[in-house]
Every structure is written in C-alpha cells, then in structure tokens.
Amino acid sequence: MRIYVCVKHVPDTGAYIALTGKTSYDESVKFVINPFDEYGVEQAVRTVEQRGEGEVVIVTVGKDAAEAAIRSALALGAHRGILVRTGQAFLDSGQTSRALQKAIEMDGRPDLVLMGRQSADVEGMQTPYRLAAALGMPVATNVVSIDIRKDRAIVEREMEDGSREVMEMTMPCVVGTTKGINEPRSPRLVEMIKAKNKEIRRIDITDLSVEDSATGAELVELTRPPERSRAVMLQGDPQEMAVELVRQLRQSRVL
Amino acid sequence: MARIGVCIEVEEGVARDANRGVITAAAEGGNEVYALVSSGDPAALRGALEPYGVRTIIRVVAPATDLAKHPDLEAQALVNALRSYDLRGLMAPGTIQSNDRLARIAALLQAPLALDCMAIDVSRLVVMKSYFAGRSLASIRLGGTPWLCSLRPNAVEARLAPAQASVETFEAALRSEDSQMEILETRKSAGKSVNITEAMIVITGGRPFDSEEKFRLLHECAEALGAAVGASRAVVDAGHAPHAMQIGQTGKTVSPRLYIGCGISGSVQHYAGMKGSQVIVGINADKDAPIFQKCDYGLVGDLFQIVPALTAALKSR
Numbered sequence: 067m068r069i070y071v072c073v074k075h076v077p078d079t080g081a082y083i084a085l086t087g088k089t090s091y092d093e094s095v096k097f098v099i100n101p102f103d104e105y106g107v108e109q110a111v112r113t114v115e116q117r118g119e120g121e122v123v124i125v126t127v128g129k130d131a132a133e134a135a136i137r138s139a140l141a142l143g144a145h146r147g148i149l150v151r152t153g154q155a156f157l158d159s160g161q162t163s164r165a166l167q168k169a170i171e172m173d174g175r176p177d178l179v180l181m182g183r184q185s186a187d188v189e190g191m192q193t194p195y196r197l198a199a200a201l202g203m204p205v206a207t208n209v210v211s212i213d214i215r216k217d218r219a220i221v222e223r224e225m226e227d228g229s230r231e232v233m234e235m236t237m238p239c240v241v242g243t244t245k246g247i248n249e250p251r252s253p254r255l256v257e258m259i260k261a262k263n264k265e266i267r268r269i270d271i272t273d274l275s276v277e278d279s280a281t282g283a284e285l286v287e288l289t290r291p292p293e294r295s296r297a298v299m300l301q302g303d304p305q306e307m308a309v310e311l312v313r314q315l316r317q318s319r320v321l
Numbered sequence: 322m323a324r325i326g327v328c329i330e331v332e333e334g335v336a337r338d339a340n341r342g343v344i345t346a347a348a349e350g351g352n353e354v355y356a357l358v359s360s361g362d363p364a365a366l367r368g369a370l371e372p373y374g375v376r377t378i379i380r381v382v383a384p385a386t387d388l389a390k391h392p393d394l395e396a397q398a399l400v401n402a403l404r405s406y407d408l409r410g411l412m413a414p415g416t417i418q419s420n421d422r423l424a425r426i427a428a429l430l431q432a433p434l435a436l437d438c439m440a441i442d443v444s445r446l447v448v449m450k451s452y453f454a455g456r457s458l459a460s461i462r463l464g465g466t467p468w469l470c471s472l473r474p475n476a477v478e479a480r481l482a483p484a485q486a487s488v489e490t491f492e493a494a495l496r497s498e499d500s501q502m503e504i505l506e507t508r509k510s511a512g513k514s515v516n517i518t519e520a521m522i523v524i525t526g527g528r529p530f531d532s533e534e535k536f537r538l539l540h541e542c543a544e545a546l547g548a549a550v551g552a553s554r555a556v557v558d559a560g561h562a563p564h565a566m567q568i569g570q571t572g573k574t575v576s577p578r579l580y581i582g583c584g585i586s587g588s589v590q591h592y593a594g595m596k597g598s599q600v601i602v603g604i605n606a607d608k609d610a611p612i613f614q615k616c617d618y619g620l621v622g623d624l625f626q627i628v629p630a631l632t633a634a635l636k637s638r
Contacts, residue, residue, distance in 0.1 A: 079593065080588075080589050080590070082456075083457055160431055186453070186570065187452060188452055188459070189436075189437065189450065189454075191420055191424065191437070192428070192434050194424075195427070195428040196428045196431075198428065199429060204502040205425075207421065208421075223417075224564065226416060226517075228510035228564065228565030228566075229510050230507070230508045231507050231508075232507070233392075233503065233504050233505065236501045239501075244571070245564070245571040281427070281431060281434065282433040282463065283433035283435060283463055283464065284462045284464050285459055285460075285461055286447060286460045287459070288458070288459055288460075290458070291451075291456075291457070294617060297603070297613055297615075297616045297619040298619070299618075304622055304626035304630040305630045307620045307622065307627060308630035308634040311602065311618060311620065311634070312631070314618065315600070320578060320579050320599070321546070321635075
C-alpha cells in the first residue's frame with residue numbers, strides 16, 4: 067500500500083506575523099508542519115504499521131525551507147519525501163493541487179492520499195478537493211475516522227453539532243484529516259536522526275507546467291485586523307462586577 | 322446586474338438561519354438571486370427565502386438517483402444548473418456542509434473560491450478572509466467567472482426585502498453508478514446536539530472548568546443569557562466537554578454579538594476562533610491573562626463567584 071501525505075510548511079500560529087509589504091510578510095518567523103497535516107502523517111504511518119507493509123510518501127509544495135516540514139514528517143515515520151519547489155509565499159490552490167497531482171502520478175500509484183482539512187496560514191479549505199478532481203478520485207474532509215476495507219474506505223466526518231456523517235468511498239481516495247482522528251506521536255530522537263538520511267526528491271514547479279491551472283483568485287492585500295480599544299476593567303466584588311456588567315451590556319443594547 | 326446563485330443549506334427540511342445573510346449579500350447592487358435547493362421541499366422553504374429577496378427557487382434533482390446520498394453527483398448537478406441558468410457567481414453559508422458543497426463545485430469548474438469570508442464586495446468581487454488564524458486579514462479578488470464564495474455566519478446582517486418567488490425544477494441526468502461515494506448514515510451525537518457557530522451569544526469555559534458541577538454553573542448562566550456554551554481546547558482534551566463545543570483554531574469559529582470567556586486565558590489559538598465577536602467579555606482570576614488585552618470588558622476575580630453572580634444579575638430586573 068502506498069500512501070501519499072501532502073503537507074504544508076506554515077508559520078507557527080503562535081508567532082507574531084509582521085507584514086512587510088502589500089502581500090508579503092516576514093518569513094523569518096518560526097515555521098512548522100501544518101498541524102492538520104500532522105494528523106494525516108500519523109494516520110498514514112499507523113496504517114502502514116498495522117498492515118505490516120506499505121510506504122508513506124510525503125509531498126510538499128513550498129520554498130526550499132519547506133524541506134523542514136518534510137523532515138518532521140519523516141521523523142514521524144514516513145519513508146521518503148518529494149519537495150516541489152516554488153519561490154512564491156502564496157500559491158494559487160489550483161496550481162498547488164495540479165503540482166501535487168503531477169508529482170504524485172510521476173512518482174507512483176497512490177492507494178490513498180491524505181492531507182489536513184485546511185492549512186493554518188491561508189485557511190483555503192479547498193486544495194483536497196482540487197487535488198481529488200485532478201486525480202479523478204473521491205474526496206471527503208473534516209474526517210475523524212478512516213476504516214480501509216479491500217477497495218473501499220469508510221470515513222466519518224464530524225459535523226458542527228458533533229454528529230458524524232458516515233460515508234463510503236471507492237479507493238483510491240483523498241481524505242482531509244482533522245483533530246480527533248488520532249493523537250500524533252512525539253518523534254523520538256532515533257527517528258529524528260534516521261529522518262536525516264531518508265530521501266527527499268526535489269522538483270521545480272516550473273518543470274511541472276501548472277500555470278494553466280490557476281483559478282483566478284488573487285491576494286490583493288494583507289492588513290492587520292483592527293485592535294480592540296482598551297478594555298473597561300470592572301471593579302468591586304463579584305456581585306458588584308456582575309451587576310455592573312449586565313447594566314452596561316443592557317445599556318449598549320448588547321443584551 | 323448579474324444572476325447570483327445561493328446554495329441553500331437545509332437541515333431536516335428547514336432552511337438554516339445562516340442562509341439569510343448570504344441572500345442579502347448576493348442581492349447587493351441589484352443582483353438577481355437564484356436560490357438553489359438540492360434537498361427539502363422548495364415550496365416549504367418559500368417562507369424562509371422570500372422575505373430576503375429571493376424571486377427564483379430552483380429545485381435541483383436527479384430523477385435516477387438521490388443527490389442527498391452522493392455529494393459528488395450533487396455537485397455535478399449544481400454545476401449543470403449553474404451553466405443552464407448562466408449564473409455568474411455562487412454563494413453559500415460558511416458551514417461544514419456548504420463549504421464542502423462549494424469546494425466540490427469549484428474543483429469541477431476550476432473556478433476561484435473563497436470560503437468562510439468575513440466580508441464581500443460583490444460589485445468589485447473582493448472578499449475578506451482571515452489568514453494566520455486571524456493574525457491578518459486578506460483581501461482576495463475572485464478574478465474568474467463563475468466565482469464562488471461562502472460567508473461566515475453572522476458576517477453579513479440579513480436585510481428584509483420581501484419578494485414573491487417562483488419555483489422551477491432543474492433535472493440532471495446523473496445515475497448512482499456514476500458516483501464514487503455514498504453517505505451511509507448520519508450518526509447523531511449522544512446527548513444534546515450543540516451548534517455554537519450560529520449563536521448570537523456564546524459563553525465559554527476554560528481550564529478551571531474541570532468538572533460537571535463547574536460546567537453546570539456555566540450552563541445556568543447560559544440559560545439566563547440565552548447563550549450557547551463553548552469550551553477551550555484544554556477542557557475538551559481533558560474530556561470535560563465534547564469536541565463539538567471547542568472554539569479555536571482546531572475547533573469552531575464563532576462570530577456572536579456577545580462572547581463571554583470564563584477562565585479563558587486568551588491564547589492566539591483560542592482567540593482565532595472568537596475574535597470576530599462584536600463584544601468580548603473576559604473573566605479570569607489572573608489579571609495578567611492575555612485576554613484582558615483583547616476584550617471590551619474585563620472582570621478579574623474568582624470565576625466560581627462571578628459566574629453565579631452574573632446568573633443572578635441577569636435574572637433580576
């Protein structure tokens with residue numbers, strides 16, 4: 067079984083993002099593997115471990131620094147990686163998906179493709195769908211459970227109210243993972259050392275000819291959200307503060 | 322003046338409230354709004370759609386199959402309807418189900434798509450989205466036709482624009498055999514179903530709420546407020562609340578009129594899920610908690626005295 071896991075290299079959400087231009091930001095902040103993708107890597111590695119056979123291949127579209135995300139995934143137990151190199155900080159989802167599709171199909175025959183349901187930077191929530199369309203596979207995201215039968219996958223999607231939609235898909239398929247599907251392992255030192263010697267193949271995105279796959283969505287400007295003005299700190303004992311809060315909220319018609 | 326489609330999200334035969342703001346946004350500038358209904362009885366939905374300006378309801382069906390069971394076929398049927406009616410754009414509420422629906426359609430059309438938008442300028446086709454868990458706002462131009470966009474619930478206030486709607490039927494010649502997926506069942510969660518994303522008032526418990534009795538204090542306050550109850554990741558991870566209640570980067574995003582965080586420190590990851598709230602109240606025993614730099618009203622003190630006091634203050638006149 068060959069499982070491809072698409073991972074993205076994204077700024078740590080705890081980091082302060084300094085905007086440096088109309089559509090650029092200071093990329094010297096700490097970057098990590100997209101948290102949602104980590105669930106996908108863990109799921110792929112567990113699946114192969116449980117079956118006693120198979121290969122987990124990491125595919126990433128990103129700048130050279132994105133190799134770090136692949137190494138993180140390799141340290142979690144993935145076998146090898148492919149980096150599709152781009153010079154752009156923000157890449158159109160249509161082009162990203164086409165690049166992932168071509169890189170995967172050039173590499174081998176996928177049985178399953180996993181990725182996070184969204185990236186922590188642009189929160190597009192659409193690459194899994196575009197990738198699936200390019201691969202000709204069915205797709206489900208926000209998945210919290212995957213059960214692989216012979217040529218079908220039974221997945222459970224978590225809905226807003228906590229209910230679960232149970233769906234059957236033909237294999238191979240694309241699945242967008244989210245929190246709740248598993249608990250990613252902490253990489254042990256021995257795995258981190260092994261990861262350094264695992265293969266990462268590099269492809270340049272210009273060699274994949276994905277320009278025509280651009281969707282037409284264009285980032286025009288990045289801005290800082292307006293800060294809230296200084297908070298009104300209420301005074302007094304709990305009863306006094308509570309009464310004052312209710313009074314203020316009713317007066318300003320919030321309540 | 323363009324024809325804009327709104328994919329109406331229907332839950333157990335009823336149109337969800339979140340559709341209304343989307344209809345208002347789509348109608349901006351005199352656009353003709355076409356409501357696309359792929360499940361439920363369109364005639365029964367008239368009452369929910371006409372008050373906001375819908376003049377045409379298109380019932381999308383595939384006689385040879387059940388679109389409700391095959392999301393891939395449903396998306397194809399909606400693509401066919403979009404082409405048939407020459408719709409310039411397609412909008413929907415930013416819910417899990419509708420985001421999924423629009424993403425499938427956008428993938429088939431290779432069209433520009435922006436999900437969970439906080440604002441849209443339909444004439445310039447520029448939307449605003451959160452980037453980096455809300456640290457930045459991104460203005461994105463949807464430079465293609467058709468374009469697709471979903472709106473965060475409560476992002477656009479619904480405006481009344483009463484109209485009379487006609488119902489038409491669009492049939493797609495799709496068969497079950499053409500589908501690669503099937504919804505087998507929807508398993509309801511045990512206990513009360515919780516949907517906090519559309520609530521106008523939300524009260525949330527953080528780490529100190531580590532028992533059922535403590536959560537009961539929150540629920541009592543919520544009842545007095547008419548609020549939905551949320552939880553921080555710490556509370557969910559400790560098993561004191563289901564994931565459906567989690568607000569934050571790996572949970573839900575809420576945009577209520579009033580958000581009250583009890584024992585919420587105000588971490589970036591949690592804040593990402595509620596920074597769109599109109600008014601934020603922070604209640605915490607720690608006067609240095611980051612939440613106090615990011616709220617409108619701050620109360621420092623013992624949570625387990627303040628919350629019941631709040632309940633009492635709400636109940637008295």
